Amino acid sequence: MKIIPQPKKLEKLHGQFKIEQNDAIFCDGRFMMQAERFAAMVKRCAGITLTFTDEINAAKIIFSKDGKPEEHYLIMLSQGIATVKCGGKSGCFYAVETLRQLFCLDDEQKQLVCDDCYIEDAPKFRYRGLMLDICRHYFDLDTIKQVVELMSQVKLNKLHLHLSDDQGFRIQIDKYPLLNQIGSVRYGSQIISSDANLIDDKLVQGYLTKDDIRTLVSYAQERGIEIIPEIDLPGHFAAALAAYPQYCCTGQVAEVRRQWGTSKDILCAGSDEVYTFVCDILDEVAPLFPSQYFHLGGDEVQKDRWCNCKLCLEKMSKLQLNGFDELQTYMVEVFRKHLEQKGKTVICRNDGITQRTDKNIVMQVWKPHTAKQGAQQANDGRKVIMSPFFNMYFDYPYARIPLGKTLRYNPARGVKKDNLDNVLGVEGCLWTEYVTNRDKLFFNLLPRIDALAECGWGYRGKNFNRRLKKRFNLYNGMGLLYNGKAHVGSGRNRGIVKKFLQKDADVEVNKYLDKHR
Ligand code: ACM
Ligand code: ZN
Numbered sequence: 001m002k003i004i005p006q007p008k009k010l011e012k013l014h015g016q017f018k019i020e021q022n023d024a025i026f027c028d029g030r031f032m033m034q035a036e037r038f039a040a041m042v043k044r045c046a047g048i049t050l051t052f053t054d055e056i057n058a059a060k061i062i063f064s065k066d067g068k069p070e071e072h073y074l075i076m077l078s079q080g081i082a083t084v085k086c087g088g089k090s091g092c093f094y095a096v097e098t099l100r101q102l103f104c105l106d107d108e109q110k111q112l113v114c115d116d117c118y119i120e121d122a123p124k125f126r127y128r129g130l131m132l133d134i135c136r137h138y139f140d141l142d143t144i145k146q147v148v149e150l151m152s153q154v155k156l157n158k159l160h161l162h163l164s165d166d167q168g169f170r171i172q173i174d175k176y177p178l179l180n181q182i183g184s185v186r187y188g189s190q191i192i193s194s195d196a197n198l199i200d201d202k203l204v205q206g207y208l209t210k211d212d213i214r215t216l217v218s219y220a221q222e223r224g225i226e227i228i229p230e231i232d233l234p235g236h237f238a239a240a241l242a243a244y245p246q247y248c249c250t251g252q253v254a255e256v257r258r259q260w261g262t263s264k265d266i267l268c269a270g271s272d273e274v275y276t277f278v279c280d281i282l283d284e285v286a287p288l289f290p291s292q293y294f295h296l297g298g299d300e301v302q303k304d305r306w307c308n309c310k311l312c313l314e315k316m317s318k319l320q321l322n323g324f325d326e327l328q329t330y331m332v333e334v335f336r337k338h339l340e341q342k343g344k345t346v347i348c349r350n351d352g353i354t355q356r357t358d359k360n361i362v363m364q365v366w367k368p369h370t371a372k373q374g375a376q377q378a379n380d381g382r383k384v385i386m387s388p389f390f391n392m393y394f395d396y397p398y399a400r401i402p403l404g405k406t407l408r409y410n411p412a413r414g415v416k417k418d419n420l421d422n423v424l425g426v427e428g429c430l431w432t433e434y435v436t437n438r439d440k441l442f443f444n445l446l447p448r449i450d451a452l453a454e455c456g457w458g459y460r461g462k463n464f465n466r467r468l469k470k471r472f473n474l475y476n477g478m479g480l481l482y483n484g485k486a487h488v489g490s491g492r493n494r495g496i497v498k499k500f501l502q503k504d505a506d507v508e509v510n511k512y513l514d515k516h517r
Contacts, residue, residue, distance in 0.1 A: 002463075002469075002470045003098060004464075005453040005454040005456070006460060006461025007119050007121040008122060009120040011118045013077070013078055013118060015115075015116040016114065016115055016116060017080065017082060018112065018113045019042060019046070019050075019103065020048065020112075021048050022051055023048075023050050024050070024052065024059045025039065025051070025052050025059060025062075026053055026056045026058075026061070026064075030089065031089065034063070034092040035063050038099060039052075041096075041105040042105065042112065044105075045105045046111070048112065059081075060080065060082065061081075061084070062082065062083050064086075065087070067087075068085075068086075069087045069091075070091060071090045071091050071123055071126070072091045073086045073121055074086075074119065075102075075117070075119040077115075082099075093152075093224040094121065100153070102117075124457065124459065125456050125458055127158055127424035128155065128156045128157050128425050128452070128457065129158035129159065129425065129426070130151055130428045130429075130430065130452065131387070131428070132147060132159065132430050132432075133165070133430060133431045133432045134162065134163065134170050134208070135162055135164060135165035135166075135170055136167050136431065136432040136433045136435075137204060137433075138170060138205065138207070139432070139441065141215060141216060147441075148219060148225055150445070151223075151225055152223035152224055154452075154453035155224075155457060156453055156456065157226060158427070159227050160427060161227060161229055162230045162297075162431075163229055165232055165237075166239055166257040166262060166263040167204075167238075167257050167258070168184060168186055168205075168239050169207065169256075170184060171207055171208050171213070172207055172209045172210050173281055175280050176277070178244060179243050179281075180207050181243070182242055183242060183256060184207040184239075185256065186203070186239075186256045186258060187256075188202060188203075188204075188258045189258055190258060190259045190433075192501070192504070193434075194501055196261065213227075221290075226290070226291045228293045229286075229288070230296070230297055230347075231295075232295075232297025232298070232299070233266075233296060234266045234301055234331055235263070235299070235302060236300065238253055240281075242254070242255050242257075244277065245265075246273070247268060247277050248267065249312060250265070250309075262301075264305055265305065266301060267331075268305070268309060269312050269327050269328070269330070269331045270309055270310070270315040270316075282338060282339060293344065294346055295346075295347040295364075296332060296336075296339075296347070296348055297349060297352065298328070298351070298353070301351075301352065303328075306327060312324075312327065326354060328354075329356045332352065333357075333358060336358055336361060345360065345361075345362060347363075347385065348364065349366055350364065350370050350377075359381060361382075362384065363385070365377075365384055365388060366393075367389065368390060371386065374386050374388075375413060375415050378415045379414075379419050381419075383424050384423055384424065385425060385427050386409075386426050386427070387429050390405060392406065392426065392452075393431070394430045394444050395431040395432065395433065395434065397496055398486050398490065398508065399496035399497050399500070400500070403486045404451075406452055407455055407488055408455075409455050410455075411456075426455055428448060440481075443482060443509045443512070446471075446481075451488075464488050465487045472484055481513075484516065485516075496511075
């Protein structure tokens with residue numbers, strides 16, 4: 001029974017269950033979509049047709065509702081009957097994904113047989129996310145859909161899209177067309193980490209249209225995944241400011257940034273027009289995403305421009321703020337209130353949050369050595385999402401962030417029992433400065449996504465490496481590049497990390513390809 005993520009409870013029973021031609025399904029109406037999805041998988045994989053019946057006694061496979069929470073499900077294969085009980089539609093989705101793994105419904109098969117078993121399952125954490133940066137390098141709708149499909153198979157449920165940064169603005173905005181005409185186009189990229197002057201001349205361009213987003217949101221909804229948009233501000237905003245430099249303190253921004261790292265050109269916090277500009281953008285972005293959450297970034301803000309800006313200094317003195325961090329807090333509060341009216345809960349990164357930040361803002365913890373800060377905030381009543389660098393940064397080589405660091409991470413460490421509810425969960429972060437193509441994207445993501453799922457679902461099981469091997473069959477079948485060498489025991493490798501930072505950002509994937517292709 002090789003299942004990822006490990007279910008809460010799994011018992012093997014004596015006997016076997018076999019799916020056969022014309023087996024009948026009885027299904028509670030609420031779960032029809034999932035039962036049909038299951039039947040379609042069975043058909044695709046083994047050519048076996050399942051039928052539907054209204055007679056529970058005539059059924060061999062029974063989908064019904066129990067009184068448990070939404071994400072809960074139970075599967076019992078025993079004495080020739082498959083019983084599936086679900087709390088809600090999400091639970092039923094997860095039950096079908098578990099059945100898919102139990103019966104290996106991704107492989108072509110003649111027989112569908114599984115040992116009898118009893119499974120009771122529900123996630124420990126309600127936020128099991130992945131962040132994808134489509135700014136530094138652009139990934140199109142088809143690639144993002146494939147990421148969504150992979151996430152859904154391991155019961156992850158939030159895809160956080162990083163849509164705006166210094167190096168690219170990646171979502172259609174009608175009111176400000178230059179955001180896309182200028183902000184979505186970059187004329188070159190820094191090649192290695194150690195030299196900001198080494199820049200290639202490749203064009204990097206593209207953005208998600210509103211139609212793309214509607215397609216993506218509905219595709220993700222069918223797979224139990226919520227898409228969370230991020231407009232990172234007031235820093236990490238130079239691509240948009242290259243298009244509309246009047247909203248930056250100096251009124252001048254040369255270009256969509258080609259170097260990595262952060263730009264000093266940030267949104268002016270003193271000009272009223274800046275607030276209108278940003279609210280207009282939020283007004284176009286928010287309605288496209290049904291998600292409860294809206295991410296406002298807030299990380300790594302270099303405040304040099306604010307120090308020398310008359311309007312920013314006036315704003316600070318008028319509001320009697322103590323320093324520029326409070327000015328950022330003020331700015332975020334304006335947008336939080338604006339988004340609150342649209343029913344959104346704002347997420348900010350930990351370095352964008354101060355003592356004065358509204359308690360309703362969710363903190364995403366990422367900075368190295370700030371995991372404790374996350375626990376403190378959770379104990380203090382703030383909701384947190386944990387993405388600590390050394391466990392959850394999937395842009396770095398496995399040689400720096402090995403699989404086991406992701407798998408073994410406990411997001412609730414240091415949080416008191418009464419406050420566990422404040423730990424929403426975990427999020428893996430795939431930044432794309434050095435992820436320039438699909439192969440590298442999937443290499444860095446697979447199999448980290450499996451470790452992330454096991455961590456976020458919350459019941460770390462035995463034999464992860466053995467269970468993982470089965471996932472590799474699936475990746476082979478999908479034709480995706482993955483790191484087949486990664487396993488729980490693999491450690492750090494300084495040599496590779498050094499090469500990655502100083503010479504060749506693709507060193508790890510290239511070494512892998514040399515050996516395995
Ligand atoms: C970050 O890595 N700048 C959140
Ligand atoms: Zn200013």
